[in-house]
Amino acid sequence: MNQYYDLDKGKNVLFLNDASSTSGYSSNSPTSTTQSLSPAHSPETMALQSDFANLNLPAAGHNSPQQPQNSPYHQLLNGGGGLCLDANSLINPAGIGTATSFGNMYDHQYYVPVGGAPAAQQQFGYQPNGLPAGSSDSKHVPQLRIVEQPVEKFRFRYKSEMHGTHGSLNGANSKRTPKTFPEVTLCNYDGPAVIRCSLFQTNLDSPHSHQLVVRKDERDVCDPHDLHVSKDRGYVAQFINMGIIHTAKKYIFDELFKKKQDRLVFQMNRRELSTRQLQELHQETERETKDMNLNQVRLCFEAFKVEENGSWVPLAPPAFSNPINNRKSAQTGELRIVRLSKPTGGVMGNDELILLVEKVSKKNIRVRFFEEDEDGETVWEAFAKFRESDVHHQYAIVCQTPPYKDKDVDREVGVSIELIRPSDDERSYPPLPFRYKPRDAIVSRKRRRTCSTATTSSSGNSSSNNSLDLPKTLALAAAPVGGGQPNDFSLHAQTISQEFGRDLHLMGLDKCDLVNSESFRKLIDTNSDELLKICHVSMDMGELQADGHGRAESVGRNLTRDYLSAIFKIFDQDRRTPMEISKRRVEDLFTDHALKNDNNDTLLHEVISHKKDNLKLAIKTIQVLNYFQLKELANSALNADGDSALHVACQQDRAHYIRPLMGLGCSPNQQNHTGNTPLHLAVKEERINCVESFLNGMPPVTLDLSLKNDDGLTPLHMAIRQNKYDVAKKLISHDRSSISVANTTDGNNALHMAVLEQSIELLVLILDAQNQNLTDILQARNAAGYTPLELARHKANERVVQLLEKVYPEKGDQTMTWIPRKVKEEIDSSSDESSEAGQLEIKSEDMEIKTEDEDSMELDLSSHHRRSLEEAHDDTQMETPPSNKLQLLLQKKNIYEQLSSLLNEPLGHGPEPQLPKWKHLARGLKLMAFMWLNAEAFLDHILDNGGSVEFEEFARTLQTIDPKAHALLVRDS
């Protein structure tokens, strides 16, 4: 009856102290000797005890050989016998916690009954006010003190695992040698005593259902365990060779109830409990069973004096150990990062990072990035982004890095990563290093001189006259400027700048508008001398390339300025020099600058990423390159990271340079060394203006939206993963076919990814946006073999699943043209209060057959989205009514088409052969031809905001370029 029953196997495991442990507590035994404590189990108990004693206290009053002076307390305690210092002078080596809890218990609950009359001890517990006032002085009162705490983490074994030897519960300071064990000492007491150890819950003053067992003769003896101490033995009790048995869930109640019952019986000093008591105990146990922490226990130490009559009298308040955590549980086990997918990431964050970890629970884990100063003070922390579904089988976490606090750092920053378990604030150890990399654009502006520079300079030395020629050129070019009076220059430039700024302000323009504006055109076209001066003022700063590194500084400081000056000079004097020569000189200067420059940044990169966004400078540079037909040069101008000027523009959020750069010939499909196109960067860094600049009015053929970066993602994938509805919408509107592209990371297409985001809006956007290959998308399987619907069932919530189920065809029906347009209303209502709009009912009358008409692209979403939609389309559909004759004409489709096709033809003569006619036309109209890619774009510009272009002037200019086109225009007017 007192065996530990094993219902599974039918075999009985004997737990000698088990149910019969009741008798272990029993205080009603007839004799007064310890031997008679428990008739059934005393032998074991005693044997156990002597086992402890023999092992650990071989000789009374001597230091244990296994504890050689490693603890001063041992000397004190062992040598001193009952002589004990008070709590203040005896520092608990294993932790403060004990002292605190000790104090509390002592103060609030227990009263030490030294010398109390035996009669008064009929009942368990310490009687309040049962002592003379003087003896409450803690110095003279018996106390249990924990000398060695148990280890913090220990593997709890299931009963079925308890054959063979598994490690024992060691002391917190245990090493391979010497080993230590949980150990308590009884102070301020003189006489024989029993010290008992049992397993308790950590948050309740109640026993734990797990078993604290000691291996003895092939048998596991259960708690409580009693040890005898006396003056001879130094009042030290060391509990060795203990294990913790994890009771299976189904037995928790039984075990707990048994333990509580035994304990109560012992306390009450009675053989039986009343039915009422049993009832109460039952209820209490039920309550405790529900929320008992199965992965954390603590040891409870108690001290008793055994009276003549056999009753056990508590001598001191119980002492509780620190918690012992189950090493094997994901809730309390050790946290550890086993591996990172990569040790670095960009300061902007949102980089995918995979952590392989030891068992974690997805609901109870965080990934913390932090930075500490020299003193170990946290100066920054942030948490990685991930969802529960990103925790893969408890062993891997796919997360996105948080942005670093300072996005403008110019060198790598080392931080640390650790796991945090919120439930107990446990951290992984050690923290793993992680390096934040500065944004490319910033690096390239302030790049340190490295080995790549060495190659550069050596090639510079050995190579042609170019570099040797340069000083002369530069000197020439720079001379007039350098010789002038600084004050004049700055004054002058300042005036211009001010006027310029005021114009801007008055017109309420932003930089995008500015590039198209009349006054700006004038400013640039008028006099590059003016410009040059401005340039000098604003560039004489070292900001362009200030990097405080000895030689590098002196060399690099004026590099950009000097080269730009030289090039501008050539441009301005062009009329006197043959075109070809000037062109080559500019070309040489340009390339040579890049070679000399850190990170191979070209002048173009630098002016575009200039900290103060020097618009005049940048546009002028573009203009010059354009003028000299250096399209190839500009297009192939990549820095060491493979970034084109367009990349840089996107990173720096300089949307206003995108069209000019593309006009100049920069390809939007250029991939840098990490496979990112400029559009990737714009999406990644959430440069919505840049995204728009790319997409608006760009012919679909120009942009390849299916290009994947090195992470295997297209811009659309990135937008979805970042849950950026507006960005995704723009991308999809631009080119629907990109929806069906699968990423190379996990084979997910846009719909898969939207499922993972659990975003109804994105899902509807995707489903509604395309009509051709819905089947493809719905049936596409990702790397794990799931279609979007299957994926949703695995990883997404009910609403997502419901939505998708509506879209998938009935069995056997392969035509997939049904689109739940009405879903939008669900969204409208649900996005208001983002919570429960749950019932996604799509009735059949709400569905309509999708047709090929263009407006099916558009989904009438919430007003917010409607707005963004209009904005997205204002480029082709005019917003303001045309005000002049020219615009009215161009609105006619046939005119527009004929005209644009004519104007796209090259003009076979003139100063700049091979240029298409529209460029000549643009120049003739004093417009910046490099702004546009083709005649359509140019005409669109006039339609949109070229109200200032008068019909007469347009016609007149056109006549000189293409009489036929002119005729067309005039005839129709």
Add this chain to the structure above:
DNA sequence: CGGGAACCATG
């Protein structure tokens, strides 16, 4: 002993 994985119960 500790790690790994199979197996099982559960929601």
Add this chain to the structure above:
DNA sequence: GCATGGTTCCC
């Protein structure tokens, strides 16, 4: 049916 977490088994 499946993912998950708890349990058991095995080396």
